[in-house]
Amino acid sequence: MRAKNVDFEVAYITKDTKPDWFLEISPHGKVPVLKVDDDVLFESNAIAEYLDEVVEPRLAPTDPIKRARNRAWTDFTTGWSGALGNVSYAKTKEDHAAGLEALPATLQKIEDSLSRRENDGPYFNGDQLCLVDAAYAPFLMRFNIVEGINPTGVLDGFPKIKAWSAALMANEAVIKSVPEDFGEVFDAGLHNRETLAAQILDEQAAAE
Numbered sequence: 745m746r747a748k749n750v751d752f753e754v755a756y757i758t759k760d761t762k763p764d765w766f767l768e769i770s771p772h773g774k775v776p777v778l779k780v781d782d783d784v785l786f787e788s789n790a791i792a793e794y795l796d797e798v799v800e801p802r803l804a805p806t807d808p809i810k811r812a813r814n815r816a817w818t819d820f821t822t823g824w825s826g827a828l829g830n831v832s833y834a835k836t837k838e839d840h841a842a843g844l845e846a847l848p849a850t851l852q853k854i855e856d857s858l859s860r861r862e863n864d865g866p867y868f869n870g871d872q873l874c875l876v877d878a879a880y881a882p883f884l885m886r887f888n889i890v891e892g893i894n895p896t897g898v899l900d901g902f903p904k905i906k907a908w909s910a911a912l913m914a915n916e917a918v919i920k921s922v923p924e925d926f927g928e929v930f931d932a933g934l935h936n937r938e939t940l941a942a943q944i945l946d947e948q949a950a951a952e
């Protein structure tokens with residue numbers, strides 16, 4: 745919505761204290777939901793596609809083949825988020841090592857898809873942020889934060905993803921997609937999930 749310069753109000757929902765009004769409108773009790781007057785939309789991709797249809801400028805390619813490819817890659821975010829999350833949110837060193845061993849297979853798919861795009865970037869479709877960027881950026885943002893806590897350097901082997909990630913993390917709409925206290929909220933989430941990253945944060949704090 746920021747990429748489209750739409751006026752909107754945002755309510756951030758905390759997983760363990762979901763308000764009743766939210767549970768009444770969110771079919772799966774999950775974020776995001778978008779309320780448009782009396783209509784409620786859910787599922788990130790459905791919301792993003794709706795916004796793209798009703799608010800100019802159109803970000804999805806007009807060419808049907810390119811649009812279908814974009815859609816196919818936004819549909820892969822479950823695999824993408826799962827593969828990154830198995831590293832970022834691992835609870836033990838063993839699980840972290842297993843997640844890290846499996847991750848390159850998923851990264852390579854995206855690296856190949858970025859290599860095959862017929863543009864010079866920096867975004868998926870060229871110089872305009874698009875729906876594929878919007879779908880992947882949140883997971884890259886969180887992965888990058890955990891890289892700052894427990895670095896693996898895995899993206900060094902995937903230069904296209906690294907450059908794409910740098911462009912996305914510098915984009916104002918992506919930066920503002922989270923609240924200002926996101927760093928603290930995210931750290932608290934790492935602790936709630938009893939992750940290895942949280943243990944490392946605690947060790948670093950104790951050593952200071």
Ligand SMILES: N[C@@H](CCC(=O)N[C@@H](CS)C(=O)NCC(=O)O)C(=O)O
Nearest residue numbers: 759772773774775776786787788789
């Ligand atoms: N496929 C859904 C996934 C939604 C989803 O899993 N949301 C997570 C946050 S990213 C959530 O609300 N989790 C809270 C919960 O499961 O209780 C979408 O893309 O909108």
